[in-house]
Amino acid sequence: MRRAVLIAIPYVWLLALFLVPFFIVLKISLSDTALAIPPYTPTLDFSAGWAGIKDFFSQLDFENYVWLTEDDLYWKAYLSSVKIALISTFLTLLVGYPIAYGMARAPQEWRPTLMMLVILPFWTSFLIRVYAWMGILSNEGYLNQILLWTGLISTPLTILNTSTAVYIGIVYTYLPFMILPIYSALERLDGSLIEAAEDLGCSRLQAFWLVTIPLSKPGIIAGCFLVMIPVIGEFVIPSLLGGSGTLMIGKVLWEEFFSNRDWPVASAVAIVLLLILVIPIVLFQRNQQKQAEADG
């Protein structure tokens, strides 16, 4: 009995926080838009009994999904989001790995402090931090002022409202999610393995490439997924730092929902986005499982 209850808890959780919202969104995605509150039809009317429910289901259709395939905006936005996610994940890895490596090689007594420094930005609201970047990157911002002052450039660089600013924002925001899993993998690394590699004739670089990197692979994979999955659906960073040229599915979804008041199409976009995200999430899960088995 107790066991059943314990097992039930995560399932209730899943049901309440994932499946129920999912089916509500799915239901809306099969409806039609209308000028009413809420702005779609049909709405489920239980007062009419079984006939009402039957009538409700007969009005649902896949029209909105067909719409998504007819307009090239949607697949371009999905593709562009995936591209931005892949590039920024790679950049985050490039920046995050050396930091994690440095932390893992730092003297034992420094590590808690370094860890603290990585987590510290979370104490400030994410929005405020993105706004701070707007102040740094704008034409009259701090970065341009410094560059102009040092004489490196003669006219201000336009960075804010371009894709560059989006990448900077994403790498900055998601860096801790990359550093922490890599750090935890590197920290567990047995130093004697590297000594052994060097004893057997590896240069330091070779030892790093042949021993350290493969052994930190689980951390790298975990970090990459933790960054890539949320970035695909990212909305705040591209809308604040990006310009008119930054096409991302999060923004398209917002437009459908707010500008078009078309909840059904917006829901269809969200469902497709979820399906796209399921692939990396499943891969991630499988990787975690394999890891657990290997460790066990």
Next chain:
Amino acid sequence: MTIKTLTMTAVIALGTSAAFAEEVRVYNWSDYIDEELLSKFEEETGLTLIYDVFDSNEVLETKMLAGGSGYDVVVPSGTFLQRQIQAGAFQELDAAKLSNAGNLWDVIQERTAGYDPNNAYSINYMWGTTGIGVNVDKVKEALGDDVALNSMDLVLKPENMEKLASCGVHFLDAPAEMIPMTLQYIGEDPDSHDPDVIKKAEDVLMSVRPHIQKFHSSEYINALANGDICVAVGWSGDILQARDRAAEAENGVNIEYHPFAEGSLMWFDQMAIPADAPNPEGAHKFLNFILDANNMAAASNYVYYANGNEASQEFLEEDVIGDPAIYPDEATMQNLYITTPYPAKTQRVVTRLWTKIKSGT
């Protein structure tokens, strides 16, 4: 046990409903009121005012149509108001509770009745025009001293925009205003609901699109004032606020606002009470407070928008009532146009076109 629970529930219920009656929740446009008025309202009525802001009609409309927004007073523009009234989002005003309603200006009332028949659901808060804000020195530097600063040529002609791109141009992220403006520029009816006519705006906007740094409806105030951008297509009072912020900062940025010589859009922001407002009583108190001639004048003096309150005009400062950019003269008035809401099918064409213009696909 049961009795105890019941009593407790009753006490909690009473507590919350009492707390609710004390609050008035207002959802207004950003940078759109003198904040001293908010504390003045609280002092006069003893109600707690919760004041939130938005920067696009679309966001407001989504909240209204979702229902249960929790707001007591909201401020949609005329065309949006009209559609939301049709959707049943608002309640009729109770004239008995609005003793200051006599202050309203018939000139504006006549026009807003086009959106809200008999002005049954709303009062006018502010009205204004959509025109152009320029950083005079930078624009002249880019285009020469004799450039016409009030012409749509500045922002809709690719040659000009190419030269302005490096100093930064923002457009409003408001398709329901930018597309009519473009249609006006090419000599079509700005209020056209014909998809084929609307599509004619595409070529013009696509040709200048690469030179537009951002489509946004509130960032341009600061961006203009700081000198980050040199041109913004925006709302009259917002640009005038940018002008003042720059003057206060003494940063050498010189901003001007002009309605377009080719004709500008005239719009009306209307205060209305959602059908499901938790505190309609308090909402009426807020509307009546705003209708007070002194309060309305204070708001206009602060945000540089004209209002629909005739009695307030004697309290307006000279740089507000006397500024033709705010209270246009008769000739400019004749040159203004208004729009009506798009039907759903046309709306989709408009938004799709707008997405294409913003994103390039």
